[in-house]
Amino acid sequence: MSPLEAAALLTLPSLLTNLWQMIAGPSLRAVLTRLWPMMLGVCLGTWGGAGLMAGAFARSSAGLLGLALALYAVSGLTARHFQIDQRHEPWMGPAVGAITEA
Numbered sequence: 001m002s003p004l005e006a007a008a009l010l011t012l013p014s015l016l017t018n019l020w021q022m023i024a025g026p027s028l029r030a031v032l033t034r035l036w037p038m039m040l041g042v043c044l045g046t047w048g049g050a051g052l053m054a055g056a057f058a059r060s061s062a063g064l065l066g067l068a069l070a071l072y073a074v075s076g077l078t079a080r081h082f083q084i085d086q087r088h089e090p091w092m093g094p095a096v097g098a099i100t101e102a
Helices: 003-024 028-054 058-077 086-101
Strands: none
Touching (some): 028 086
């Protein structure tokens, strides 16, 4: 499996879940107001990660992508949920978004 296909396996479920929550949620505006910093971090992490996958680090990035897929699968199988205090969201949102997609 190519790294591009593996990345699609990791990204597609997240995208579909987010779209479903957006459609079913009570207020898109409230969600966007709260989550735009995290989504900005996701975009920046994706662009930075794309450079790593295509550049000189392409060989090692395939292994890291495999590790990310395995961690994603394990986290989906566990019942553990993480929650932070809302006052920390402005600085943690972009960092978590960037780490998630990098």
